[in-house]
């Protein structure tokens with residue numbers, strides 16, 4: 233897939249390091265996380281939209297990783313900067329094949345393109361505590377209202393990783409067995425509903441409250457999410473993840489994610505766990521150039537963290 237992006241994959245990963253530091257064994261972003269296992273049961277209607285194998289009849293195993301924003305592996309879950317939270321899902325298709333969905337807890341992205349995201353990150357890196365105001369990122373936000381909206385309207389701290397909605401943000405093309413296609417964006421909605429901490433509850437939370445809470449929650453019973461495809465209508469921006477599609481757009485249920493067990497959260501298992509938004513089966517195609525870029529640059533971070541000691 234051809235994009236007009238100027239930055240190379242290595243430059244994008246370096247921009248993340250410039251903003252968040254380079255930390256051994258860690259993902260360049262969404263470094264702090266916890267992974268769990270479960271299943272995905274497709275809804276009957278899902279196969280009408282796409283011929284992708286996980287959207288047909290069978291229930292499949294999934295690997296889910298919840299995470300905090302930034303590349304800082306020990307960031308406190310209570311810090312505003314740890315938003316948006318991430319949710320990555322790997323559907324095990326059998327025969328060693330898989331497909332991934334990578335989402336976060338904000339319906340949108342601060343900028344429209346990969347190059348602008350690099351600019352955003354480099355401006356963060358130039359805005360240390362000693363920089364005079366307005367510093368580089370404050371100036372950037374002053375001229376980029378969508379990025380400002382992203383930074384200033386994140387959700388309050390949630391009760392759990394399991395009580396947040398997550399959004400795929402970038403667009404994909406779904407193609408069914410008759411060759412009929414549509415453009416979609418993923419929405420992942422918790423069955424428990426979105427739940428946020430009260431001020432009093434928030435005071436009693438610790439730096440790792442989200443990973444601790446999900447371990448306890450899973451011990452008491454499965455955590456479920458509904459996976460939806462929001463379907464674009466004519467005029468909706470396919471190639472611009474900074475503009476959310478209207479809420480009135482049709483949402484088609486793709487299936488239910490049931491998370492039932494904590495996985496082996498060892499360093500080895502973490503190094504081996506790789507998500508990539510370009511890991512797609514027949515029936516789903518990249519529709520947004522940012523995904524083509526992400527598909528090329530995630531492996532740079534993977535290689536770095538797999539080779540670090």
Ligand code: HEM
Nearest residue numbers: 259260262297318319320335336346349400401530533534
């Ligand atoms: C140009 C834009 C983007 C860049 C440069 C970028 C970069 C990265 C990199 C380098 C990683 C680490 C990969 C690894 O080491 O395994 C990562 C992980 C992640 N990204 Fe992005 N990303 C972008 C857009 C997005 C978007 C739009 C979302 C949300 C919809 C997102 C959500 C995540 C999440 C949740 C993870 C953690 C995956 C995991 O748990 O392993 N990213 N990203």
